[in-house]
Amino acid sequence: MITDLEILADHPSPSLLFFVDEIKHNIETCLNWVGNDPDRLRMHVKTHKCPEVVKIQLSKGMTKHKAATIAEAEMLAMCGTPDVFIAYPMVGPNLNRLAKLIKKYEGTKFSVSVDHPDSATMLGATMTKAGLSIEALLDFDMGFKRTGFPVEDAAMDLYRKIASTPGLKAGGFHTYDGHNQLEHHADRLAELERVWGKIIEMRQNLEKSGLPVTKIIAGGTPTFILYSKLNIPGMECSPGTLTLHDFGYGNRYSELKPFKYGAGLLTRVISKQGPDRITVDLGYKAVSGDQPPGKRCIFPYNPEFEFVGHSEEHLMLKHPDAKKFNLGDSLLAVPVHICPTTALHRHAFAISQNRVVGKWEIVGRDREIGC
Ligand SMILES: Cc1ncc(COP(=O)(O)O)c(C=O)c1O
Numbered sequence: 152m153i154t155d156l157e158i159l160a161d162h163p164s165p166s167l168l169f170f171v172d173e174i175k176h177n178i179e180t181c182l183n184w185v186g187n188d189p190d191r192l193r194m195h196v197k198t199h200k201c202p203e204v205v206k207i208q209l210s211k212g213m214t215k216h217k218a219a220t221i222a223e224a225e226m227l228a229m230c231g232t233p234d235v236f237i238a239y240p241m242v243g244p245n246l247n248r249l250a251k252l253i254k255k256y257e258g259t260k261f262s263v264s265v266d267h268p269d270s271a272t273m274l275g276a277t278m279t280k281a282g283l284s285i286e287a288l289l290d291f292d293m294g295f296k297r298t299g300f301p302v303e304d305a306a307m308d309l310y311r312k313i314a315s316t317p318g319l320k321a322g323g324f325h326t327y328d329g330h331n332q333l334e335h336h337a338d339r340l341a342e343l344e345r346v347w348g349k350i351i352e353m354r355q356n357l358e359k360s361g362l363p364v365t366k367i368i369a370g371g372t373p374t375f376i377l378y379s380k381l382n383i384p385g386m387e388c389s390p391g392t393l394t395l396h397d398f399g400y401g402n403r404y405s406e407l408k409p410f411k412y413g414a415g416l417l418t419r420v421i422s423k424q425g426p427d428r429i430t431v432d433l434g435y436k437a438v439s440g441d442q443p444p445g446k447r448c449i450f451p452y453n454p455e456f457e458f459v460g461h462s463e464e465h466l467m468l469k470h471p472d473a474k475k476f477n478l479g480d481s482l483l484a485v486p487v488h489i490c491p492t493t494a495l496h497r498h499a500f501a502i503s504q505n506r507v508v509g510k511w512e513i514v515g516r517d518r519e520i521g522c
Contacts, residue, residue, distance in 0.1 A: 195391030200515030278318030
C-alpha cells in the first residue's frame with residue numbers, strides 16, 4: 152500500500168491509487184492457486200480496465216482474458232492480448248461492433264457467450280454476412296438469474312444449435328455463479344455441487360455424441376476458491392476482483408487472507424464540523440455508491456471513523472478526536488467494492504515503494520474506444 156501520503160501532496164483528490172507491488176502479488180497469488188499454470192486462468196478485466204495491469208498479466212504468461220464490454224475487449228486487443236472472451240450477450244449494434252472488432256484486431260481471437268437460440272441465430276447471421284466466424288460458449292445460469300440458460304437437458308439442444316449455425320463454432324461452456332457468495336466454504340461448495348454435476352454430465356453426453364466441449368470458463372472470486380482446486384480438464388477460472396482486491400471480499404472470506412489491497416483512494420479533509428465531525432472530498436462520484444451508505448469504504452489508518460452521511464462530492468464522518476485533523480489533510484480510503492469504483496476514474500496514480508511511478512489510464516471505462 153502506501154504509508155507516506157506526503158508523496159501525494161501535489162496530487163489532486165479524490166484520486167484513485169493503484170499499488171503496483173500489491174497488484175503483482177495478487178496476480179502471482181492467483182497463478183499460484185492454479186498450480187502456476189496460466190492456461191487455467193482467464194481473469195476478468197472489468198475490475199481494473201487498465202492496459203498496464205493487462206501488461207503485468209501478459210508478462211506472467213496469462214494470455215487469456217475475460218471482458219464484459221466491447222470497449223474492454225478492444226482495450227485488451229490494443230494491448231496485443233491473443234485470446235479475449237466477452238461474457239455478455241451481443242444484441243443490436245453490438246453485433247456489428249463485434250464484427251468490426253474481429254476485423255480490426257487480427258492478432259486477437261475473440262469468443263462470446265450465447266444463452267438463447269435467437270442469440271445464436273443473430274450472431275451467426277452477423278458473422279456470416281461479414282465473412283467471419285466466432286467461437287461461442289453456451290452460458291449457463293447456475294442460480295444467479297442474470298443471464299444464462301438453465302442447467303437442464305434442453306441446454307444440449309442449444310449447444311447443438313450453436314454448433315450447426317453457420318458463422319459460429321461451439322467452443323464450450325461459460326458460467327458466472329455470482330449468487331454463490333455464501334460465507335462458509337462448505338455452504339459455498341454445496342451450492343456449487345447442486346448443479347455442477349449436471350453441467351459435467353451434459354459435457355460428457357455432448358462429447359459422446361461427437362461435439363467437443365473444449366473449455367469451461369467459470370466463476371468469480373468467491374467460487375475461484377473452489378474451482379481452482381477442482382482441476383477439471385479445460386477449465387478456466389475467471390475471478391476479476393482479486394487483481395486489485397477490496398474490503399468487501401477481503402472482510403467476508405477468510406480464505407482470501409493472502410491477497411493485498413491493490414487499490415485505494417486519496418481523499419482530503421475539506422471541512423471541520425465541530426469537535427467530532429469532519430467532511431472529506433470522497434463523494435459517491437469517487438467511491439461507488441452501489442453498497443449501502445456507511446459501507447462504501449474503510450479508512451485503514453483511521454479505523455475510528457464513523458459514517459454520518461454521503462453525497463455526490465462529500466463524505467461526512469464522525470471521529471472522537473476530530474480536532475486532530477486539519478483542513479487539507481490527506482487520508483487513505485479502501486473501497487468496499489473496487490470494480491464500480493475504478494470506473495468512476497479516468498486514471499489511477501500508480502504507486503510502488505512509496506513513490507508515484509506512473510499515471511495509468513482506465514481505458515476500458517469508456518463505452519466506446521474505436522469500434
Ligand atoms: C461474468 C463475470 N465473470 C467474472 C466476474 C468476476 O467476479 P469477481 O468480481 O467476483 O471476481 C464477474 C463479476 O461481476 C462477472 O460478471
